[in-house]
Amino acid sequence: MKLNIIIPALEKNKYSTSGDLAPWGDTTLLEWKIYQAKKINNVNNIFVATPSKKIKALCKNLKINVISRKKNISISQLHYIVSKKFKNSYLLWLNPTSPFLSPKI
Numbered sequence: 596m597k598l599n600i601i602i603p604a605l606e607k608n609k610y611s612t613s614g615d616l617a618p619w620g621d622t623t624l625l626e627w628k629i630y631q632a633k634k635i636n637n638v639n640n641i642f643v644a645t646p647s648k649k650i651k652a653l654c655k656n657l658k659i660n661v662i663s664r665k666k667n668i669s670i671s672q673l674h675y676i677v678s679k680k681f682k683n684s685y686l687l688w689l690n691p692t693s694p695f696l697s698p699k700i
Contacts, residue, residue, distance in 0.1 A: 597638070599638075616650070629643070662677065
């Protein structure tokens with residue numbers, strides 16, 4: 596079973612004006628989630644879904660694929676769009692705002 600990992604990311608969200616780029620130790624929540632995703636076995640690709648140019652540039656530096664998304668779509672709309680894009684694929688949705696999940700979980 597090969598997984599495609601989807602990480603939704605915003606520059607600002609309802610939790611923080613720093614969004615998923617909020618500091619987390621020596622890194623950011625988003626970078627930490629990408630680091631965790633890279634440790635998961637049987638991963639086909641990792642994608643960050645974002646409208647942010649800043650996050651897209653970060654992903655380019657980290658060699659992470661990007662799915663461009665519109666700024667004001669709901670998370671349920673994003674789920675629908677991504678599921679259509681990856682029809683008949685296993686998807687793992689990882690939120691940067693859940694930093695304590697281990698790769699084993």
